[in-house]
Amino acid sequence: MLVTKFGRRGTLVKSTVLVFVAGGLMGLSRHIGVPEMIIIGRFITGIHSVLYNLMARRRKVFLSLAVEQDRDSSLPTEPTPLPGECVVQRVVDIVQDAGISLSVVPMFLGEIAPKNLRGFLGLVPSIFICIGVFIAQILGLHEVLGKEEHWPLFLSLVVVPTFVQLMLLPWFPESPRYLLIEKHNIHATLNALRWYRAKTNIQAEVEEMQKEQRSLSSVRTVSVYELLRDRTVRWQVISVMVINMGMQLSGIDAIWFYTNDIFENAGISVSQVQYTTVGTGAIEVIAGLIGCFTIERVGRRPLLIGGFSFMGMCCAGITLSLVLQAHVPFMHYVSVICVVGIIAGFCIGPAGVPFLMTGELFKQSHRPSAYIVGGALNWLSNFTVGFVFPFLQMSAGAFCYLVFFGICVGVAAYIYFVIPETKNKTFVEISQMFASRNNCELEGEQLPITENLGLRMKNRYGAMEKKGKDEMYMWSDEWMG
Structure with a gap:
């Protein structure tokens, strides 16, 4: 509704102001003495995230780093969180992560x-999340x-x-693929x-x-229900x-x-655990860069x-170290190494790929x-x-990590074979690789890829005309006309 009334750019400018309002509310809550302003600030941030999900891909990227850093920074600094704030915070987290950071940004x-x-x-x-x-x-x-006394400033x-x-x-500019395939705006695509x-x-x-556009049975974006019923993308x-x-x-x-808890069991004092945690954050960044x-x-x-195989090995190593640490002193350090290994293995591949x-x-x-289903x-x-692991730990003890070992090995095997x-x-070539496994053929016109590709368009009689490099800009004017 806002996009229809104000346009995408107008909605963008108006909604971005909400972030500054939210940051100001969270920063001033301590000085004014109204902690409820934290809840209001985070709620406004959540509204902003929802507004961004109504816009095109480029405009949704704006708060990806900002809200993500706000989320991660807020957790360790609130000594006595309010119940309402916890609920609002988790809602904002889900909207932000599933809607922007983990879906729209990689798509764009x-x-x-x-x-x-x-x-x-x-x-x-x-990488930037790490x-x-x-x-x-x-x-x-x-x-x-x-x-x-510093956490309101931290949130702001x-x-x-x-x-x-x-x-x-x-x-x-907006995504060229989005402009051409979905908006049919060749002039904006070329620019x-x-x-x-x-x-x-x-x-x-x-x-x-254009080849991808011709291979589509419809340029219309399919719904989640249609995606799940489409046999041509079943294995995808x-x-x-x-x-x-x-x-x-x-x-x-x-x-x-x-x-x-693992670090404390390894003999690291409580006062030093926070520095060890910072060290694991550095390992995340290094592994992600690799x-x-x-x-x-x-x-x-x-x-x-x-990544999954290495994580599985480290999960088995944690189980072994927890079982033997009462009898073998150095197993405390093995558990720390396995924790670091799991984090590194995760950030190298499974975190972003x-x-x-x-x-x-x-x-x-x-x-x-597809991003909706995956997210x-x-x-x-x-x-x-988060819900099952505490019960799994109480019932299986040190052997609870073997469940994760089996999952990691199973996922690695699936990726290897499928x-x-x-x-x-x-994108068309990738779809063609799955076509035989899906027992189907791609719909639409299949055109060979040559070394000297030209731009093609339909003339007034329905035939395909090839436009060379010198005629490319004239073609864009004809399309817009």
Whole structure:
């Protein structure tokens, strides 16, 4: 409704003001003496996240880093959280993570990136999430902003990254693939591609987008129900379910929940645990950077298979160390090493690659619904681990981590046998690789890819005309006319 009344840019400007209001409320709550302003501030931030989900992909990216850093920084600094604030905070977290950070940002970057850089740019969001967590851990130290009187200031820091993004992102064009396939705006598509690609020849890329558009039975975005019933993408949907559920069921949440207890059992004093936690944050960043800079060389499959396999080995190692630590003193340190190994293995591949592959396995019409399915299962699995793990730990004791060992090995095996490598593949080529497994053929016109691709359009008689490089801009004017 707001987008219809004010337009996308107008809604963007008006909704972004909410972030500054929210940050101000949270920052002034201590000085005014009204702690309920924290709840209001976080509620306003949640409204802002919902508004962004009503806009196009580019405009949804604005608060991805800002709210994520706000979420991570707020948790360790509130000594006596209000019940209402806890509820609102979790609602905001789900809207932000599932709607923006973990869905829209990888989708947007995957659509604007050339295929040889799609993996690198697809892992950038997970890198900045790790950096946000690391910065929040540093600022949350008792010597910095971890004291009770400083936490309102800590929460108000959300306005800093928001301001930076607000100043920079309006200068970026919308996704060219979104403009061409969904909006049919060739003029804006060419302008966006020239902006993103600089001096690179864009004819081949536009031809690849047109080929994807012709392969679609409908340009209309399919619903989640239609996605689940579509036999032509059956194995893609199953793969998205497996990797997104495996990401959360791998045991990473259980490790994060009980990291402090494991460190204390290893002999680290309570006063030093916070510094050890900061160290694990640094390991997350380093491991994420390793995955980001190697994904275009080794591919997606090795990072996922290696990451899940290494996490499974470390889960088995934690079980062994917990069983033997009463008899073998150095097993306390083995448990710490295994915790660090699980975190590193997770950040190298399983932390970011599932969101990247969710976009790669589908074409334009199915991609948004695929992210909805993946994000919903991701959060459902997260909730399941948080709810079930305490009971599992009470009943199975040290052997509870063997459950995660089995899940990690199972997911790694599924990826090895089912999911093909998508490195340097177009979205149409990836769909063709799944076509035989789905026992179907792609709909629409199948055109060969040649070395000298030209832009094509239908003339007034319905025939296909090929436009060369010199006629490209004339073609855009004809299309708009």
